[in-house]
Amino acid sequence: MLKEETLKVVINGQEVESSFGKTILECARDSGVDIPTLCFDSRVKATAACRLCSVNVKGRRLPVAACAQKMEPGMEITTDSSDLESMRKTILDLVVSENPTGECVRCEEIGPCELHTLTKRYGSKPGRFHGALSGEKSKDTNPFIFRDYSQCILCYRCTSVCGEVEQAHAIVPAGRGFGSRIAAAFDSGLLDSSCTFCGQCIQTCPTGALMDRKMLGQAKASEVTKVKTVCPYCGTGCGLNLHVANNKVIGTTPDWDSPSGEGSLCVKGQFATDFISHKDRLKTPLIRRNGVLTEATWDEAYDLIVEKFTQIKEESGPNAFTFWTSARATTESNYIMQKFARAVIGTNNVDNCSRT
Amino acid sequence: MVGRGAMSNSIAELKEAEFIFATGTNTTESHPVIALKVKKAVSNGAKLIVIDPRRIELADFAHRYMQIKIGTDIALYNAMSNVIINEELYDKEYVAERTGGFEELKHFIREYTPQYAEQITGIPSEDIIATAREYAAADRASIIYTVGITEHSCGVHNVQSLTNLALLTGNFGVPGGGVNPLRGQNNVQGAGDAGCLPNNLPGYQRVGDDAARANWEKEWGVTLDPNPGVTKVTAIDDMILGRMRALYIMGENSLASDANAGKTRKALEALEFLVVQDIFLTQTAELADVVLPAAGFGEVDGTFANSERRVQRVRKAVNPPGVAKPDWQIISELGERFGYKKKFNHPAEIWDELARNTPILAGISYDRLDFQGIQWPCPTSDHPGTQILHTDNFETEKGYLMPIPHVGIAEPTDEEYPLILTTGRRRATYHTGTQTGRSAGIELLVPHEWVEINPEDADELKLDDGEVVSVSSRRGRVQAPIMITEKSPPGVIFMSFHFPNETPTNVLTTDLHDPITETPEFKACAVKIEKIAQHHKKQSDKNGTQNTNQSLKMAD
Numbered sequence: 001m002l003k004e005e006t007l008k009v010v011i012n013g014q015e016v017e018s019s020f021g022k023t024i025l026e027c028a029r030d031s032g033v034d035i036p037t038l039c040f041d042s043r044v045k046a047t048a049a050c051r052l053c054s055v056n057v058k059g060r061r062l063p064v065a066a067c068a069q070k071m072e073p074g075m076e077i078t079t080d081s082s083d084l085e086s087m088r089k090t091i092l093d094l095v096v097s098e099n100p101t102g103e104c105v106r107c108e109e110i111g112p113c114e115l116h117t118l119t120k121r122y123g124s125k126p127g128r129f130h131g132a133l134s135g136e137k138s139k140d141t142n143p144f145i146f147r148d149y150s151q152c153i154l155c156y157r158c159t160s161v162c163g164e165v166e167q168a169h170a171i172v173p174a175g176r177g178f179g180s181r182i183a184a185a186f187d188s189g190l191l192d193s194s195c196t197f198c199g200q201c202i203q204t205c206p207t208g209a210l211m212d213r214k215m216l217g218q219a220k221a222s223e224v225t226k227v228k229t230v231c232p233y234c235g236t237g238c239g240l241n242l243h244v245a246n247n248k249v250i251g252t253t254p255d256w257d258s259p260s261g262e263g264s265l266c267v268k269g270q271f272a273t274d275f276i277s278h279k280d281r282l283k284t285p286l287i288r289r290n291g292v293l294t295e296a297t298w299d300e301a302y303d304l305i306v307e308k309f310t311q312i313k314e315e316s317g318p319n320a321f322t323f324w325t326s327a328r329a330t331t332e333s334n335y336i337m338q339k340f341a342r343a344v345i346g347t348n349n350v351d352n353c354s355r356t
Numbered sequence: 357m358v359g360r361g362a363m364s365n366s367i368a369e370l371k372e373a374e375f376i377f378a379t380g381t382n383t384t385e386s387h388p389v390i391a392l393k394v395k396k397a398v399s400n401g402a403k404l405i406v407i408d409p410r411r412i413e414l415a416d417f418a419h420r421y422m423q424i425k426i427g428t429d430i431a432l433y434n435a436m437s438n439v440i441i442n443e444e445l446y447d448k449e450y451v452a453e454r455t456g457g458f459e460e461l462k463h464f465i466r467e468y469t470p471q472y473a474e475q476i477t478g479i480p481s482e483d484i485i486a487t488a489r490e491y492a493a494a495d496r497a498s499i500i501y502t503v504g505i506t507e508h509s510c511g512v513h514n515v516q517s518l519t520n521l522a523l524l525t526g527n528f529g530v531p532g533g534g535v536n537p538l539r540g541q542n543n544v545q546g547a548g549d550a551g552c553l554p555n556n557l558p559g560y561q562r563v564g565d566d567a568a569r570a571n572w573e574k575e576w577g578v579t580l581d582p583n584p585g586v587t588k589v590t591a592i593d594d595m596i597l598g599r600m601r602a603l604y605i606m607g608e609n610s611l612a613s614d615a616n617a618g619k620t621r622k623a624l625e626a627l628e629f630l631v632v633q634d635i636f637l638t639q640t641a642e643l644a645d646v647v648l649p650a651a652g653f654g655e656v657d658g659t660f661a662n663s664e665r666r667v668q669r670v671r672k673a674v675n676p677p678g679v680a681k682p683d684w685q686i687i688s689e690l691g692e693r694f695g696y697k698k699k700f701n702h703p704a705e706i707w708d709e710l711a712r713n714t715p716i717l718a719g720i721s722y723d724r725l726d727f728q729g730i731q732w733p734c735p736t737s738d739h740p741g742t743q744i745l746h747t748d749n750f751e752t753e754k755g756y757l758m759p760i761p762h763v764g765i766a767e768p769t770d771e772e773y774p775l776i777l778t779t780g781r782r783r784a785t786y787h788t789g790t791q792t793g794r795s796a797g798i799e800l801l802v803p804h805e806w807v808e809i810n811p812e813d814a815d816e817l818k819l820d821d822g823e824v825v826s827v828s829s830r831r832g833r834v835q836a837p838i839m840i841t842e843k844s845p846p847g848v849i850f851m852s853f854h855f856p857n858e859t860p861t862n863v864l865t866t867d868l869h870d871p872i873t874e875t876p877e878f879k880a881c882a883v884k885i886e887k888i889a890q891h892h893k894k895q896s897d898k899n900g901t902q903n904t905n906q907s908l909k910m911a912d
Contacts, residue, residue: 142797142800143796143797143800144797164399165392165396166392167392167395167399167417191800191801196388196783197784197801198388214796214797225673227654227671227672227673228669228671229654229669229670229671229673230542230660230662230668230669230670230729231542232542232653232654232660232670232791233542233786233791234386234387234539234540234541234542234786235387235538235539235540235541235542235543235544235545235662235663236367236387236389236390236538236662236663237367237542237660237661237662237663237664237666237668237729238389239668242654242673244673244674247674247675248674249654249673249674257727257728258728259366259367259368259666259728259729260366260367260368260389260390260662260663260664260666261389262368264389264392265389266388266389266783267388267783267784267798267801268783268784268786268792271795271797271798272784272786272791272792272795272798273653273654273795274794274795274796275790275791275792275793275794275795276652276653276654276655276674277674277677278636278794280636280637280794281635281636281649281652281677281678281680282634282635282636282637282641282647282649282650282677282678282680283649283677283678283679283680284649284678284679285646285647285648285649285679286637286644286646286647287645287646287647288644288645288646293637293642293644293647298679298681298689301646301648302689302690302693303693304645304646305631305646305690306690306693306694308602308628308629308645309602309629309694312601312602312628312629316601318581319585320599320600320601320602321600321601321602321603321604322585322586322588322591322594322600322602322603322604323603323604323605323606324588324591324603324604324605324606324608324610325547325550325552325606325607325608326543326547326606326607326608326683327541327542327543327544327546327547328541328542328543328607328608328653329543329547329606329607329650329658329683330543330546330656330657330658330659330660330670330683330684330703331543331546331547331549331550331658331659331660331661331667331707331710332550332658332659332684332703332706332707332710333606333656333658333682333683333684333687333703334543334546334547334550334551334552334606335550335551335558335684335706335709335710336683336684336687336688336691336700336706337552337604337606337683337687338550338551338552338558339576339691340687340690340691340696341585342557342572342576342578342580342581343576343577343578343580343696344691344694344696345694346578346581347581347585348554348555348563348580348581348583348584348585349554349585349586349591349600350551350552350553350554350585351552351553351554351585351586351587351588351591352544352547352548352552352553353541353544353547353588353608353610353613354539354541354544354547354548
């Protein structure tokens with residue numbers, strides 16, 4: 001890897017050390033300076049579509065997009081001024097003027113969306129600019145990704161993540177000018193596209209245009225708690241947050257701090273956790289009586305196991321037992337199982353499902 | 357042979373690799389997020405070589421795709437070693453200082469010329485030569501593999517001959533390099549770490565190691581058996597012979613996931629007493645004498661260890677249904693009834709007992725895991741964990757180069773069974789469908805099992821796309837519709853094991869296994885495909901489940 005060469009710049013009057021190749025935005029955020037963004041996702045190439053991150057650079061006639069402009073030695077950058085603030089408010093006024101008024105489902109049910117967090121901060125409201133509304137609700141009926149392009153602001157984060165990170169290229173920018181839109185090939189539904197349903201488009205969307213359909217209609221955002229954990233499927237160990245309302249897991253979002261997942265999930269971690277509350281879950285112990293598994297109490301189940309195990313151990317010794325543990329269960333439960341086999345029953349006949 | 361059954365390097369590092377050698381791993385389907393790192397590396401200019409009998413999706417991203425005949429991996433890796441040694445592309449200093457067995461390997465490898473390997477593997481010799489040269493030339497060359505390498509009757513030898521390549525070129529201990537098995541289940545690493553292996557106490561300490569055993573005897577207050585126990589594969593044989601009388605399964609649908617399901621059924625039915633602890637009434641639980649309801653994912657606190665040896669916290673978010681309890685609590689309560697009185701109030705206390713007696717985990721505590729996981733080995737509480745293994749030394753005294761002869765698969769095709777069945781996963785579904793089969797919408801992505809077959813084979817058998825066929829091996833028979841696709845090479849069909857009710861694929865697979873690990877050869881067995889007569893077909897459509905159950909019985 002190339003050794004990073006350092007350079008010195010000035011941000012808001014403070015001298016800051018940075019390195020060649022970094023953008024103004026990266027350098028500013030590294031040094032704790034906040035610049036608002038809307039179309040920016042650090043995992044993909046900057047599109048500089050929204051211009052919200054515009055900053056002044058000494059010697060430049062016009063503001064530059066901090067997400068796309070690379071650092072140059074000696075740059076003097078101003079990230080905050082009344083002119084910049086006013087420009088940002090106007091940009092937001094323009095953005096929301098194309099969207100319908102009324103409450104945002106994402107803010108209501110999932111949590112504050114990035115767009116409305118910013119409009120609140122800048123006191124921006126729809127209605128300043130009159131004109132047609134853009135985008136419409138998609139008729140796509142896939143069960144995972146809700147698409148309402150009347151809420152879309154054409155930031156292209158979804159298409160960039162789909163193309164550059166997932167590399168599925170299921171959705172792309174289509175149309176021109178005011179007719180610009182996000183579409184799957186031939187304007188089809190996502191089930192007929194190359195979409196893998198990784199859900200990353202939902203997670204990067206800064207508005208209510210793309211949402212987790214399985215999570216919608218389940219709870220108000222204020223009733224939801226998030227529990228940081230790790231995906232239960234393959235061995236990648238992607239971090240995720242379980243969204244919980246009324247003692248029910250209603251869905252997941254990625255853990256952006258996960259070292260292996262780095263904010264990504266696949267269709268299983270994103271959309272396949274509803275088995276947790278499935279009606280088929282075992283709720284009581286079962287004991288076979290007259291050939292049929294019938295409900296029993298814990299005491300009855302334990303008593304029967306103790307009776308049979310004791311008899312078999314007395315007759316045939318500990319090696320007539322074998323214990324198969326689970327690569328799906330926690331390490332702690334696995335430890336207890338092998339301890340039970342070795343310390344209580346007295347056998348090393350313990351194995352897990354790794355070889356099969 | 358270097359001594360650790362885990363990724364030598366880390367998942368995120370793959371993005372920085374200069375060269376990725378992906379062999380026996382259908383990464384986009386089985387490890388979709390790891391595949392993103394591979395794709396990112398390719399976008400950054402890395403060369404990706406994909407070796408697989410099937411033309412998997414990852415091949416679309418590859419610099420070179422090499423379609424290998426099933427079960428001929430050793431010949432390929434040996435031929436690459438042959439090129440690397442003959443052309444003196446190996447790291448002479450590294451080989452001299454860090455490895456053993458070079459002269460033996462050099463002598464042994466002479467017969468494995470690229471031309472000889474071409475005859476065995478079907479891969480053009482010029483591709484073998486080019487790949488060997490590129491691998492040797494790259495500074496950060498990562499080998500990734502999955503069960504396409506290990507689930508063979510020569511699985512250990514596959515890994516050893518593959519590891520030779522990294523040893524010859526000094527690719528251990530290098531960021532973005534190493535030899536990296538991608539593990540298939542969320543906590544397969546943790547189950548091994550915790551000692552759920554018949555030959556290992558926790559932390560991979562051998563049961564035959566007197567000092568290790570003495571330590572655990574002191575911790576547990578008991579005397580331990582110094583002899584290794586039996587694996588699952590041997591246990592199944594012992595059940596059929598009547599030597600194994602009781603089985604306790606925690607969270608596994610063995611009847612659907614183990615090879616040769618007819619034999620597994622026979623073994624489980626021969627038991628006197630079967631306890632199954634699970635979250636659903638699986639096919640396996642249906643055979644039990646006692647079924648215990650467990651709390652599952654999202655309902656328990658604890659840790660999982662991922663492929664890169666990272667111990668991470670999992671947390672309770674909701675209460676379990678009914679009177680279900682965490683696995684550890686059930687087993688602890690049972691232990692108390694056997695007179696074993698040690699009580700745990702929380703998984704953190706269990707972790708501490710495990711960690712303080714396990715050198716590789718000793719420095720890890722729940723407090724340290726609160727924000728992010730830690731990669732073992734982590735011997736002390738101020739140790740940051742280990743991102744890359746084998747930077748300075750191996751577990752064994754040296755990294756041993758192993759002369760491994762090519763052997764081929766255990767059950768080759770013949771006139772009666774002219775096709776090879778290879779099994780694996782599909783992205784949206786998981787294992788026996790216990791969980792993904794109960795998550796809404798997944799059924800639209802993978803609605804049922806199908807048999808992937810090459811157009812040539814379909815033509816020869818006069819099969820139409822989507823036609824329901826009978827697939828049978830020496831052990832059993834199943835039915836499923838076919839999908840005609842170039843993804844399967846001629847002579848090879850592919851099926852998953854995600855729909856065990858309708859299509860119990862594992863009634864077909866062989867339990868012939870690797871002599872060292874006893875891992876069955878899930879990746880190859882001989883089968884035949886037959887058309888189903890029209891009237892028979894209609895009946896099976898109506899009554900699919902019943903018919904497959906019958907075929908399962910017939911397999912006995």
